Amino acid sequence: MLAIPYINMQGVVAIRYRCLAGHDCKELGHGKYTREPGDEAKIYNIKTLTLNVRRIAVCEGEIDTMTAWQCGIPTIGVSGAQNWKPLFHRHIRGYEEVVNLADGDDAGLKLADTIMGKNEHASLAQMPQGSDVNKYYIDHGAEALKTKARF
Ligand SMILES: [Zn+2]
Structure with a gap:
């Protein structure tokens, strides 16, 4: 399993795991991603919210969030659309724009x-059909992703 730490200013507060085996995870009775028992969905890369920036991006999935962040885009993520909690809306208020980097x-x-x-300050920058942030980066590079994301 790839261990993906959720880190805030206090340190690691959760770890999600991604199965790296080449099998069908569902056939073996587990999800491709798992979290610690009792752990609830959190914002990934929440340190972004401590930056002095006017615009941030949101990705679905930790890997896309990592990629956008490494390209220089201040990005938060959640581990799936169903894991966006009503409380999270409060975290993104006050920014000039919140850009959704959608698959x-x-x-x-x-x-x-x-x-x-x-x-109302949220907008959409959708990747091309069949692509996501990570694939777009692999195919076109960091500068192209920043341009596509409008950063
Ligand atoms: Zn598996």
């Missing part, structure tokens, strides 16, 4: 729709 499919719009439905 290039209908499912990719679910999180963006949730966020844009409650935040």
Whole structure:
């Protein structure tokens, strides 16, 4: 398993795990991603919210969040559209703009729709059909991703 730490100013507050085996996880009775028992969904890369920036991005999934962050985009993430909690809206208020870096499919719009439905300052930068932030970066590079994300 790839261990993905959730780190805030106090340190590691949660770890999610991604199965790296080449099998069908569902066939073996586990999800591709798992979290510690009792752990609730949190904002990933929450340190972004301590930065003095006017605009931030939101990604679905830790890997896309890591990629956008490494490209220089101040980015938070959640581990799935269903894991965006009503409380999280408060965390993104006060920014000039919150850009949703959505996957290039209908499912990719679910999180963006949730966020844009409650935040007039939220916008959408959707990746091309069949792509996501990580694939877009691999295919086109960091500068192209920043341009696509409008950062
Ligand atoms: Zn597995």
